[in-house]
Amino acid sequence: MMRVIATGKGGVGKTTLVSALCTLLARDGYKVLVFDTDPSMNLAMTLGIPFADIATLAEDKVEIGTKMEDHDFEIDVDGVIEEHSAVTADNVRVVLMGTIPSGGAGCLCSSISLVKVLVESFVLRPWEYDFIIVDSQAGPEILGRGLATRFECNLVVTEAMPKAMEVTRQVINLSKDLDIRKTILVLNKCEGEADLNRVSNELKVGPDCIKTIRNDDAVREADRLSIPILSIEPCPEAVTDIMRIKEELLGKGS
Ligand SMILES: Nc1ncnc2c1ncn2[C@@H]1O[C@H](COP(=O)(O)OP(=O)(O)O)[C@@H](O)[C@H]1O
Numbered sequence: 001m002m003r004v005i006a007t008g009k010g011g012v013g014k015t016t017l018v019s020a021l022c023t024l025l026a027r028d029g030y031k032v033l034v035f036d037t038d039p040s041m042n043l044a045m046t047l048g049i050p051f052a053d054i055a056t057l058a059e060d061k062v063e064i065g066t067k068m069e070d071h072d073f074e075i076d077v078d079g080v081i082e083e084h085s086a087v088t089a090d091n092v093r094v095v096l097m098g099t100i101p102s103g104g105a106g107c108l109c110s111s112i113s114l115v116k117v118l119v120e121s122f123v124l125r126p127w128e129y130d131f132i133i134v135d136s137q138a139g140p141e142i143l144g145r146g147l148a149t150r151f152e153c154n155l156v157v158t159e160a161m162p163k164a165m166e167v168t169r170q171v172i173n174l175s176k177d178l179d180i181r182k183t184i185l186v187l188n189k190c191e192g193e194a195d196l197n198r199v200s201n202e203l204k205v206g207p208d209c210i211k212t213i214r215n216d217d218a219v220r221e222a223d224r225l226s227i228p229i230l231s232i233e234p235c236p237e238a239v240t241d242i243m244r245i246k247e248e249l250l251g252k253g254s
């Protein structure tokens, strides 16, 4: 089992990449569980899941906590996941953490802790899923929480822009504190070699160690039409780049 978290500044393409990756992995036959821990809940939409009817962990956290108390703090992981997820046509199970129910309703700490408990339970049952992927909220804060402690991989997504690269620098450093073994640095919306060199120089990472995804209008258009990028014809060229990232994740990358 490999646990992966996608991190980076808002808008760099984490959700787009995670949605395509989990679908490609599932099409290869891997068992994939993905958590949308971003309160914006974009992942389900990007995967084409009608999510309005799916119960979220955040809205049911009190009920889940009470059940745990009644059962000696044991949690029915499979039941909770089943009740708070949907399965895509490609067999990706997507769990919705949920969002803030009303203004002033407080933070999402307890919901993120619940996600941590659910994810960690699979360390004892690694045969259940080949990949557990967390599509996180923007910025470095998620790595301050310990949700991703000892995850196998941090998929750090950046653009060749100063503010995105600053967040990237932070998340790469925090990754080390959390003992995350592997970092895959992805330069998304890449316009060419100049972008690659800029990121390489700025972050002091060799260009060969940076995976690029080209800037692709077809990806943006798919988003505008709310269609998963793997469902549009012809397939966007950026998908070829995402396939290379999948190979890297599988340890087959160059
Ligand atoms: N390779 C790409 N080329 C062009 N647009 C992209 C690419 N990747 C992502 N985008 C667009 O960038 C925007 C933000 O992407 P998103 O995945 O929601 O970012 P994040 O999850 O990091 O906030 C979306 O409109 C998406 O379609």
Ligand SMILES: [Mg+2]
Pocket (backbone or CB within 6 Å): 014, 015, 016, 038, 042, 135, 136
């Ligand atoms: Mg997102």
